[in-house]
Amino acid sequence: MDLKQLTSAVCKIAADGGKYLAEQRKSFDKNKIEEKNSHDYVSYVDKETEKILVKELKELLPEAGFITEEETVKFEEHEYCWIIDPLDGTTNFIYDNPLYGVSIALKKNDRIIIGVVYEVTRSECFYAWENGGSYLNGQKLNVSNTTQLEKASVGIDLPYNYENYKPVINHLTNLLYGKVSSIRLFGSAAVAICYVAAGRFDIWAEAYIKLWDFAAGVLIVQEAGGKITNFNGDK
Numbered sequence: 001m002d003l004k005q006l007t008s009a010v011c012k013i014a015a016d017g018g019k020y021l022a023e024q025r026k027s028f029d030k031n032k033i034e035e036k037n038s039h040d041y042v043s044y045v046d047k048e049t050e051k052i053l054v055k056e057l058k059e060l061l062p063e064a065g066f067i068t069e070e071e072t073v074k075f076e077e078h079e080y081c082w083i084i085d086p087l088d089g090t091t092n093f094i095y096d097n098p099l100y101g102v103s104i105a106l107k108k109n110d111r112i113i114i115g116v117v118y119e120v121t122r123s124e125c126f127y128a129w130e131n132g133g134s135y136l137n138g139q140k141l142n143v144s145n146t147t148q149l150e151k152a153s154v155g156i157d158l159p160y161n162y163e164n165y166k167p168v169i170n171h172l173t174n175l176l177y178g179k180v181s182s183i184r185l186f187g188s189a190a191v192a193i194c195y196v197a198a199g200r201f202d203i204w205a206e207a208y209i210k211l212w213d214f215a216a217g218v219l220i221v222q223e224a225g226g227k228i229t230n231f232n233g234d235k
Contacts, residue, residue: 017102018123047070083211100188101191103213119194159207
């Protein structure tokens, strides 16, 4: 399997999903949203984008299974499996705020071997393949060389699991606010993680997010020289 060539094809598929999102945003009606959980929104746009991605990815790698946020296709365990978030940053999309995008990862057994995130509002495609480096629209990416916390730009986000996350965000805010260069919230985990790979953030942290939120971004950061850990510092 030529991972570089396959990644290029996935980038085109992610861009197709992004083009659909951009077109739908022009005429989007907020009355058509649904609430999956408290303040956790979904719309026909999420579901239709996912269908577009699944169809094209099936043609690209017929033997692969799928893990998808909107569950438009049934999960089946395979050696290869696509992990899809068709619209990460749904609330941003609904309110016509940047940033939001399409996230696609390919795992082989337990290893992520391809990661692609297409950010719609800036037409930016972040991508990486195993041992191949990370890129943004063809330009190689490297994480920042900042080593001092007080000089770090830090991204954090607020998941929908607010009852469990409140102690975490309170801890992070107390730990960081006034002690780092800046703190920002983006509303899209997939995009924010890629901003670490691009050196636009030095650090990003969030808990209670799902595999499809971070799978692609994890590889993109690692291939850009960055480190991914849990809140205890472990893998």
